[in-house]
Amino acid sequence: MSDNYGDMPATIAAWHRVVESKDPVELDALLADECVFRSPAVHTPQEGKGLTTTYLTAAMVVLGPTLTYRREWYADDSAVLQFSAELDGLSIDGIDMITWGADGKITEFAVMVRPVKALNKVMELMAAELFK
Structure with a gap:
């Protein structure tokens, strides 16, 4: 994804920057x-x-190298x-469902x-990755 995030919500643009940088420090x-x-x-x-940071950081390590966002709905x-x-040769399809508060901070992240x-x-x- 490029630096041009167009009309997407600021929270999602920030999420894309985290995914691109693969820097979990930005999650804070x-x-x-x-x-x-x-x-x-x-x-549970x-x-x-x-x-949440722990799981998203692990997901960036596991899925990050080949993760591509294909479509988005806001x-x-x-x-x-x-x-x-x-x-490992398996094609994965999935969705991230992200909810945020009035301050733009993510309140729920479901996969x-x-x-x-x-x-x-x-x-x-x-x-x-989680238990290493």
Whole structure:
């Protein structure tokens, strides 16, 4: 994605800058303290900026090298970003559902991934990254 973010919401433009830089330090200014991360790999919501940062940082390592956002839809306080990636020869399709508050900080980040074989590979590699 280029530096020209056009008419996309400022929060999403900031998210794209984080993904491009792969610098998790930038997440501190983007995530609300009470942010919740929802993953298809984890049964319970991961609550708080710290846990959300941990999961998003691991995702940048695991998916970041091949992650491409293909389409995006925006509302006043939320967006859906469709992505693709490749892991160990498996094609992954997914969406990030992002919600933010009046201050522009992300309050909820939910991820959905398909197909199940790709989800299993994401779970395996995310666990390795999270628990190393």
